[in-house]
Amino acid sequence: MSVIAPNFKLSGFIQSLLDNIFWILLLVVLVGVPAIFMILFVIPLPVIDGELLTPFLAFSALVNPTRLLPIIHAFLTTDIFRVMAFPGFGFAALLAASVIFVERKMMAKIQLRVGPFYCGKVEGILQLMGDGLKLISKEIIIPAKADKPIFWAAPVLFVATAAAFVALIPVAPGWVVADIDLGLLGVFAVIGFFPIITILSAWSANSKYPFIGGIRALFQMVSFEIPLILSLLGVVMLTGTLNLSEISASQSSFPWIIFLPIGAIVFFITMLAELERIPFDLPEAESEIVAGWLTELSGMMYGLVQLGSYLKLYAFAALFVVLFLGGWNGPMIVPAFPEQIITEGIEMGPIVLTIDGLGPLLHETITQEMLNGTLWFVLKTAGVIFFIILPRGVFPRVRVDLLLNLGWTKLIGLCFINIFIALGLLYAGVLGPGGLQ
Amino acid sequence: MVGELAGNYSTVVLMFAFGIAAMAPALVISRMISPRKRSNPVKFLPMECGQVPSGEGRTHFMMQYYPYILMFVVFDVMAIFLYAWGSSLLELPKSATLPMMGFLAIMFGAMAFALYQSGRRRIW
Numbered sequence: 001m002s003v004i005a006p007n008f009k010l011s012g013f014i015q016s017l018l019d020n021i022f023w024i025l026l027l028v029v030l031v032g033v034p035a036i037f038m039i040l041f042v043i044p045l046p047v048i049d050g051e052l053l054t055p056f057l058a059f060s061a062l063v064n065p066t067r068l069l070p071i072i073h074a075f076l077t078t079d080i081f082r083v084m085a086f087p088g089f090g091f092a093a094l095l096a097a098s099v100i101f102v103e104r105k106m107m108a109k110i111q112l113r114v115g116p117f118y119c120g121k122v123e124g125i126l127q128l129m130g131d132g133l134k135l136i137s138k139e140i141i142i143p144a145k146a147d148k149p150i151f152w153a154a155p156v157l158f159v160a161t162a163a164a165f166v167a168l169i170p171v172a173p174g175w176v177v178a179d180i181d182l183g184l185l186g187v188f189a190v191i192g193f194f195p196i197i198t199i200l201s202a203w204s205a206n207s208k209y210p211f212i213g214g215i216r217a218l219f220q221m222v223s224f225e226i227p228l229i230l231s232l233l234g235v236v237m238l239t240g241t242l243n244l245s246e247i248s249a250s251q252s253s254f255p256w257i258i259f260l261p262i263g264a265i266v267f268f269i270t271m272l273a274e275l276e277r278i279p280f281d282l283p284e285a286e287s288e289i290v291a292g293w294l295t296e297l298s299g300m301m302y303g304l305v306q307l308g309s310y311l312k313l314y315a316f317a318a319l320f321v322v323l324f325l326g327g328w329n330g331p332m333i334v335p336a337f338p339e340q341i342i343t344e345g346i347e348m349g350p351i352v353l354t355i356d357g358l359g360p361l362l363h364e365t366i367t368q369e370m371l372n373g374t375l376w377f378v379l380k381t382a383g384v385i386f387f388i389i390l391p392r393g394v395f396p397r398v399r400v401d402l403l404l405n406l407g408w409t410k411l412i413g414l415c416f417i418n419i420f421i422a423l424g425l426l427y428a429g430v431l432g433p434g435g436l437q
Numbered sequence: 438m439v440g441e442l443a444g445n446y447s448t449v450v451l452m453f454a455f456g457i458a459a460m461a462p463a464l465v466i467s468r469m470i471s472p473r474k475r476s477n478p479v480k481f482l483p484m485e486c487g488q489v490p491s492g493e494g495r496t497h498f499m500m501q502y503y504p505y506i507l508m509f510v511v512f513d514v515m516a517i518f519l520y521a522w523g524s525s526l527l528e529l530p531k532s533a534t535l536p537m538m539g540f541l542a543i544m545f546g547a548m549a550f551a552l553y554q555s556g557r558r559r560i561w
Contacts, residue, residue: 079448083455136463139471144481145494156464160456167452178448185520186449206494207483219502222509229516233523240527242520295484300467304460404505408552416545419519427531 046074069357076365082177083167092166095381096310101128103389110393131303138299146296147204154201155297155304161197162311165190169318170245172328172373183244184236187319188229191274194312195221198283198293205296213292216400217276217283223407224273230415231266234422235323238431244319248327255326259425263418264324266411268387271316273407275309277388279395280403317384318377325380328373336368504555508548515544 040055047053053071061067075081082088101116105123108115120126142151168186170176180186195218202214236242238259239250257264273280284292297305321327342362345354398406425431483490522529522537 079451083448083452088452089455089459136467137471138467139473140464140467141480143483143494152464156457156460159460160453163456164449164453167449177452178446180445180449185517186446188517190449203495205483207485208490208492208494208496209484211495219505223505226509226512226516229513230519233516233519236520237523237526240524242524290484290486299471300463304463307460400502404502408505408508408548412548416541419541423534426526427534 066354066356069355069361073357073361073365076361079177082175087169087171087175088167088177089163091171092163092311092314093307095314095378096307097128099310099313099385099389100306101125103392106389107393135303136300140299140301143205143207143296145206147206150200150204151296152301154197154204155301155308157197158194158201159304159308159311161190161193162308162315165315166311166318168244169315170248170322170327171318171377172370173245173249175370175374176245179245180243182242184232184242184247187244188225191225191228194274201297202293205293207296209290209295210293212289213283213285213295217293219400220273220276220280220282220403220407223404224270224411227266227407227411227415228270228274230412231263231270231418232323233415234260234263234418237419237422237426244322248322248329251326252329255324255329257324259431260324260418260422262414262421264320266414266418267320267324269411270407271320272388272391273403275313275316275388277313278392279398281397282400282403285397313385313388314381317381317388320384321377321380325384327380328377330372330376330379332368332372334368334372334375337362504551508551508555511551512544512548 037055037059040058045053045055045058051057057067058071061071076086084090104127105115107113116124116127118124119130142148165187167177168180168183168190170179178186198217198221199214202210202217205211235247235256238256239247241247241250272278276283282292284294286292289295294302294305341355342359345352347353483494485491518540519537526534
């Protein structure tokens with residue numbers, strides 16, 4: 001039970017707050033603003049709205065919203081914003097973090113516990129932040145005789161590879177980090193790196209449990225890669241493209257799960273295996289081999305691997321949504337932004353506030369379609385993630401030979417049936433040219 | 438043309454680099470602020486559930502599941518070949534499907550034979 005420190009005084013707390021604000025303001029005025037000015041004079045600034053951005057203009061933009069909006073608009077369309085924030089790393093990391101919290105609460109409810117409860121006043125909402133602080137302040141212990149460079153690099157590479165996977169996922173029309181024609185093959189290429197990183201991390205630790213776990217992870221990921229690749233062939237045959245944005249756009253009238261349910265089920269099962277989740281969490285089987293290939297990872301290294309695996313979970317769920325559930329398509333439920341505010345401004349008694357840059361921003365970048373698409377995409381992804389984390393509370397773990405047998409015989413057989421269903425739908429004229437689409 | 442095609446992938450590489458650039462500082466900060474107490478001989482030993490570890494950490498692994506790795510090398514490439522056919526299926530004439538059916542039959546037969554051989558524990 002958390003209690004307030006006994007010698008706590010509200011006046012002292014407020015005084016410390018005011019002190020901090022004073023020092024921050026002083027430092028910003030004396031050091032921060034001159035530093036920003038010097039940097040702005042040195043670097044070349046872009047042309048925005050037909051006007052070269054000078055340092056003076058940039059500063060006046062900071063206090064004037066009508067000047068700031070075009071700069072924000074120009075920033076929103078850059079690659080660096082896409083990589084860092086919206087369809088890229090920031091968005092995915094936020095979703096991944098919320099998945100960790102929801103999973104812990106959901107497992108607790110299934111097992112009749114309360115789960116994270118005390119950290120943060122409302123239902124342990126700050127538990128994740130507390131865990132992060134704990135992990136970052138823990139000592140990283142590396143076993144003797146470990147291959148140190150590889151052992152240090154593996155968690156970072158794991159997160160970076162998961163981020164590269166996220167880069168290929170289209171979130172809304174036009175909102176994707178890497179819009180490439182061979183997007184699906186790019187996904188397969190990125191997925192192929194995960195077993196390598198896992199086995200490198202396991203091998204470099206020079207310890208028995210990580211090594212056994214790494215070998216298991218290698219077998220499992222490698223075996224399920226072929227059903228994974230074959231189960232998506234049906235969708236590619238029906239759409240005739242490998243570009244994920246075009247596949248998503250092709251499902252405006254109906255999602256492919258209606259016609260290819262077998263492919264969707266096979267892809268979901270292989271997804272669970274690739275993500276090392278129950279019932280296929282043999283590489284991390286805690287009752288047999290301590291923590292599998294994560295045994296020797298301590299402190300922030302473990303935290304990074306967890307972040308990477310949840311980024312990977314988000315990316316796989318998003319891939320399922322894009323390929324089978326129609327991606328961003330859905331009925332328009334986001335209300336349109338009132339046109340009056342853009343054209344005439346906001347009327348507040350005697351004065352009228354007009355915002356000049358709002359029109360281009362809302363008509364070109366943050367459109368109604370984009371908001372609606374993102375909303376549907378997030379809703380569908382959350383639904384798929386729910387079904388991914390649900391088996392953890394329900395199913396036991398399977399044996400390794402049963403797992404390999406399942407992957408190599410049953411799932412590949414179902415994949416071939418799926419391919420023939422897609423072929424039949426095309427040649428019977430149900431779908432494709434002359435058919436429904 | 439080739440450069441343009443490769444340039445499309447630059448954002449994937451950029452995302453990879455951003456992942457490294459954003460996450461490597463977490464390890465560095467952790468190394469700076471975490472306590473590093475004096476060591477003793479037991480602290481840096483590999484984890485073996487409290488026992489003193491014995492033998493090599495990198496042991497031999499079982500050959501029992503090795504055929505699956507060999508099969509992966511072959512059938513992964515074949516599965517990717519199917520994508521070249523599947524993505525251009527709408528433009529191809531229907532007669533072009535027949536050779537593919539032959540390819541699928543060979544692939545399926547070969548996979549069944551490989552699975553039968555991998556199931557024979559005696560030879561592995």
